[in-house]
Amino acid sequence: MIVDAAGIPDQTEMVADVTIVGAGAAGIVLALELAAAGLKVNLIESGAPRFSPRAQALADTPHLDPDVHPPMSECTRRQIGGTSAIWGGRVVPFDLVDFDERPYMPSSQWPLGQGEVLPYLAHACQLLKAGQPVFDIRNIPGINQHTIVPGLPDTHVQSSQIERWSVVDFGAMHERELRSSARIHLYHGLTCTAVKAPAGARVIDYVQAHTFSGAMLRLKARRTVLAAGGLNTTRLLLNSDENHPGGIGNHSGLLGRFYTGHISGRIAEVHFTTDPAKTVYGFDRDPQGVYIRRRFTFTRELLKKERLNNIALWLVNPDVCDPAHGNGILSFAYLALSSPLGPRLASEAIRKAVVEGEVHGSVARHLLNMLRDLPRTAWFIPTFGYGRYLASRKVPGFFQPSASNVYPLHYFAEHAPNADSRVTLADDRDELGMRRICIDMRYARQDIDSVLRSHALLDAHLREHAKGELRYLTSDPEAYVASHLGDGYHQCGTTRMSHTPADGVTDPAGRVHGLDDLFIASSSNFVTSGQANSMLMILVLALRLADHLKRSAVRA
Numbered sequence: 001m002i003v004d005a006a007g008i009p010d011q012t013e014m015v016a017d018v019t020i021v022g023a024g025a026a027g028i029v030l031a032l033e034l035a036a037a038g039l040k041v042n043l044i045e046s047g048a049p050r051f052s053p054r055a056q057a058l059a060d061t062p063h064l065d066p067d068v069h070p071p072m073s074e075c076t077r078r079q080i081g082g083t084s085a086i087w088g089g090r091v092v093p094f095d096l097v098d099f100d101e102r103p104y105m106p107s108s109q110w111p112l113g114q115g116e117v118l119p120y121l122a123h124a125c126q127l128l129k130a131g132q133p134v135f136d137i138r139n140i141p142g143i144n145q146h147t148i149v150p151g152l153p154d155t156h157v158q159s160s161q162i163e164r165w166s167v168v169d170f171g172a173m174h175e176r177e178l179r180s181s182a183r184i185h186l187y188h189g190l191t192c193t194a195v196k197a198p199a200g201a202r203v204i205d206y207v208q209a210h211t212f213s214g215a216m217l218r219l220k221a222r223r224t225v226l227a228a229g230g231l232n233t234t235r236l237l238l239n240s241d242e243n244h245p246g247g248i249g250n251h252s253g254l255l256g257r258f259y260t261g262h263i264s265g266r267i268a269e270v271h272f273t274t275d276p277a278k279t280v281y282g283f284d285r286d287p288q289g290v291y292i293r294r295r296f297t298f299t300r301e302l303l304k305k306e307r308l309n310n311i312a313l314w315l316v317n318p319d320v321c322d323p324a325h326g327n328g329i330l331s332f333a334y335l336a337l338s339s340p341l342g343p344r345l346a347s348e349a350i351r352k353a354v355v356e357g358e359v360h361g362s363v364a365r366h367l368l369n370m371l372r373d374l375p376r377t378a379w380f381i382p383t384f385g386y387g388r389y390l391a392s393r394k395v396p397g398f399f400q401p402s403a404s405n406v407y408p409l410h411y412f413a414e415h416a417p418n419a420d421s422r423v424t425l426a427d428d429r430d431e432l433g434m435r436r437i438c439i440d441m442r443y444a445r446q447d448i449d450s451v452l453r454s455h456a457l458l459d460a461h462l463r464e465h466a467k468g469e470l471r472y473l474t475s476d477p478e479a480y481v482a483s484h485l486g487d488g489y490h491q492c493g494t495t496r497m498s499h500t501p502a503d504g505v506t507d508p509a510g511r512v513h514g515l516d517d518l519f520i521a522s523s524s525n526f527v528t529s530g531q532a533n534s535m536l537m538i539l540v541l542a543l544r545l546a547d548h549l550k551r552s553a554v555r556a
């Protein structure tokens with residue numbers, strides 16, 4: 001059942017088999033799995049069923065560099081369903097290379113291998129409604145053309161690997177199930193402000209939580225899982241420093257360190273020499289109707305030989321902001337997303353990514369593009385509007401073909417583990433008295449060089465097979481990459497998992513080293529960020545943790 005915590009009296013103690021903090025994708029999936037196994041779960045959520053500015057403000061911090069990290073309001077969502085209410089929906093698995101110890105990338109060793117996560121991939125894809133766990137287009141029946149352009153072979157540079165697209169807002173999708181469950185008590189408007197554990201103890205005492213009406217509640221359970229999102233889970237542990245210097249889980253001084261995400265941007269466009277009509281520039285659909293997209297990727301062997309961070313690159317539309325594209329549909333998208341209606345059409349982060357281009361033209365030039373391209377634009381508006389906002393499987397975006405077979409290339413690369421990139425506690429507090437965080441996200445030379453070398457390798461591949469070439473969009477690609485470092489959407493690393501307490505915060509199951517009953521389900525456990533967006537791996541690890549908790553279940 002779903003309960004508003006506002007009415008619960010001060011000092012109430014609540015007991016369950018498992019307490020879960022945070023009802024985002026990870027928390028909801030864990031709760032449903034554990035309840036299905038017969039366990040009683042108290043799931044507490046700081047936000048409301050829908051967006052609440054007051055709850056959202058609890059996550060804010062002014063202590064960040066806006067050139068490197070967007071505001072927290074764009075990076076997380078405090079409501080039932082969490083950030084899945086605003087995410088993009090890209091579903092990408094971690095690659096084999098992500099689990100390798102790469103000598104050129106210190107601290108990149110996961111304490112588990114791909115074999116330990118693969119058994120959970122199909123279930124995670126199913127939860128995301130992303131179809132089968134097949135990410136090589138050659139293994140999907142009924143797709144005619146495998147690579148991005150015909151005749152381009154897959155060697156160590158590949159164009160047959162795909163991403164899948166999800167449609168899931170976990171709060172909306174599971175609301176009915178959560179309401180009707182007798183074993184799950186989901187309390188919203190209840191914020192965990194600290195985990196209480198005596199010094200030296202192997203188990204925690206309780207989870208302390210506050211309501212906006214001033215009540216302080218205690219949640220006790222045999223097992224507690226923190227699933228409050230990458231940064232907020234870490235913040236919670238840092239705040240739990242009453243008996244633990246630097247916070248619970250800071251035994252190695254690593255709590256809050258290794259904050260990583262991804263590196264993305266555009267420095268080049270691809271000029272293909274193949275038949276423009278045969279370039280697969282946008283989405284395809286698999287036999288289940290799931291949207292998929294091809295990407296350029298590199299094999300494990302090539303990445304290691306060339307000492308590269310993992311990376312994927314894909315074709316995109318020209319910068320919509322620049323009316324020089326002459327495309328009515330792109331101009332319409334620009335005008336719609338930059339109008340006062342824009343924030344209703346896309347989440348703020350996604351809207352900004354589209355309308356914050358390098359060159360902005362006048363509204364008049366965009367209107368002229370629409371007039372010149374009137375029949376296509378007039379057809380596009382209702383068709384895309386239906387597909388995007390009304391269809392049961394929403395189209396993730398739109399792409400425009402290029403008659404000249406020239407496409408900008410978007411890169412999305414791994415941010416190498418970096419102990420100096422970190423979050424720490426600030427002195428100021430939120431409305432419920434929790435100290436906020438300072439975010440100091442840092443990158444290294446390797447991150448920049450790797451993006452540049454990857455482009456050179458792709459260019460060489462296209463030229464070798466006489467299918468085209470890359471041309472740079474800037475005279476100084478290095479300066480561009482260096483000035484576009486930053487993330488905040490994929491919050492990895494700050495409670496990294498490790499075999500030994502000296503090397504991380506949690507063990508390979510997600511259990512905080514040194515404690516028997518406190519677990520973390522979040523991308524903060526990731527050791528590396530790979531070229532994959534975080535959601536699929538978050539769910540894979542949450543399902544794996546659910547199995548672990550079911551096996552070791554002791555009922556309250």
Ligand SMILES: Cc1cc2nc3c(=O)[nH]c(=O)nc-3n(C[C@H](O)[C@H](O)[C@H](O)COP(=O)(O)OP(=O)(O)OC[C@H]3O[C@@H](n4cnc5c(N)ncnc54)[C@H](O)[C@@H]3O)c2cc1C
Nearest residue numbers: 022024025026046078082083087088089090192229533535
């Ligand atoms: C704009 C955007 C686009 C993205 N696009 C993609 C994408 O295309 N593909 C992809 O894989 N990933 C994407 N991501 C990342 C992805 O959305 C997140 O990694 C994922 O949703 C995190 O899920 P979670 O359950 O771990 O955390 P969250 O969804 O953040 O859930 C945590 C929950 O805990 C609650 N909470 C926090 N603190 C407390 C507390 N102290 N007490 C109680 N409750 C608390 C929060 O309110 C929230 O509901 C995107 C993220 C953003 C911001």
